[in-house]
Amino acid sequence: MATRPPWLWPWLWLCLAGLLSLRVARALPLLPDPRDSVLAAALQRLREVFDIEELPPDVLPRKKPPQFMVDLFNKVADANGITRAPGLLQGDVVRSFEDRVHVDHHHFYFDISAMEKSEQMLKAEFRVFKLKRTHRSRRSYTQHFCKVEVYELLESENKPQKKHLIASRLLSLHTEGWEVFNVTQTVSKWVENSSSNHGFWITATHVSKNGMEHDVVTFAKSHGTLQESRNALLVLFTNSNKRRSHSLVPFAAKSETDEYDASRVSHGTAVMESSSASMSRRPRAAAAAAARSPLAACHRRELYVDFHAIGWSKWIIHPNGYNAYYCRGSCIFPLGGSLNATNHATVQSIVYTLKLSQDVSMPCCVPDELKSLNLLYFDDKLNSVLKNYKDMVATSCGCH
Structure with missing residues (x-):
């Protein structure tokens, strides 16, 4: 019986190891990408905000909305869907x-x-x-x-x-x-x-x-x-008789003392351009020093919601997207007149700055004026719907 040459043994071991690893890989189930669940949860929250129970089919026939509905949208809203004629419509839904x-x-x-x-x-x-x-x-x-x-x-x-x-x-x-x-x-x-x-x-x-x-x-x-x-x-x-208490951004809001890094929801669908928190808290002294900069004071920043990016552009007729804006910055003493601070926020900022109480935080930079948004879209039965959503666009920010 012929013996195998010595150089053949390492090659056989490599082939055997490759076959074993292939069988193990086939036997193990594919682990879900955690980003998929985050994205699905974010889009579900967004559907709740816009009060949409059933999404229209992905492929819609070539259909024009009734001119009456387009004209009505243009009367009550600007090109971005922001309400410019409040009180013109009866109710908040036109079907x-x-x-x-x-x-x-x-x-x-x-x-x-x-x-x-x-x-x-x-x-x-x-x-x-x-x-x-x-x-x-x-x-x-x-x-x-x-x-x-x-x-x-x-x-x-x-x-x-x-x-x-x-x-x-x-x-x-x-x-x-x-x-x-x-x-x-x-x-x-x-x-x-x-x-x-x-x-x-x-x-x-x-x-x-x-x-x-x-x-x-x-x-x-x-x-x-x-x-x-x-x-x-x-x-x-x-x-509609539905209270919309959801926040437009499907992530928890962070305090002004958190460090922010610009990021987007990845995996092929950027929901909106905004800032997300990294949860690294700076020392109180560093936050106070940064708050003295005019750029770090409470102010309004852009937050654009792109309906094409989230796959809704096929059934939303107007607008293509809109700028929701958001408020960011610190509210540390002294609060200038441009910060629209309440008396309560002024007192709170003084107590925080003087460290009179360890449990008191800085006042929050939040929207103090909001406008409504209008969407013209096809529902799941291809009817045209004009819907008004309250408190969707931050028009100014203040310390509260």
Whole structure:
């Protein structure tokens, strides 16, 4: 029997060790990256702040929001979503639902199931675009107005004779434009009992000495992109009735005496550009010396929230992001007039500086004025929603 050459043994041992390490590696489960859990927790807290229960699908069809909703956003907010006309809206949520019936020019149906049960109905508007009349009968030359009536259908669309009159008005035969009908009571009933929602039925007639003429005008229906901007809408103004006590930054706030290092949430999605604490406490004397610098005094700093970076840009229509700002700096005596310090904060800073009590810390640098933020977005059923969030942007800072 032939013997193996001596140089072969080390090579065999290396192969055997490699095979054993490969089998062990396959047997051991992959350990989760701790950064993944931190990122998931941060994004979950952010969803809670924005009161979003279900995220829309990752891939949305090419869809334009109703022009009415875009115009409403531009009226109440600037390009960054910051409220510039407080009190203009009724409530803090505006939901728009588009007509789901594309054939019958009399019937309009809106699926309002996306409205949350906790929301308080304030107002409902049925918005429909009346088209200019193109074909005129001999009698209509002498007529200038028609009577438009809006009904609630009491049964399915196959039985339009069972209906209840909601509103009626006289309209010009020879003009076109949006008509808005208040349908608050009817829609409130639908919210309480979704099975009673069979939609609206609308008619247009005029009466002359020669008799009654029906369908003297028509209302726009969505038949492609050309008339999509004229598609009928049901617009609901509601109050969310939810207290938002969460902080926008999904991390614990640190005191002014902590050392800060600039960092971002990594792993491919930078949630926001801000400062995170390293938890290394400096001595009180060093903090007092640093506080005398104008740069270290309590002041406002930028905190930009980028919706593209966190993967929300596909369903948020406006804005692309916004600057929330945050407050940073020390509030040690003497507190200048620019620090907006309260009397209590002034006394506290004196006690802290004179070391009259070892348990007293410096006053905190916090926002003393906040503005609300507005988002226009698609919900998980592709309805356009305009929502106002209170206390989202720090406009000034002070010592408290």
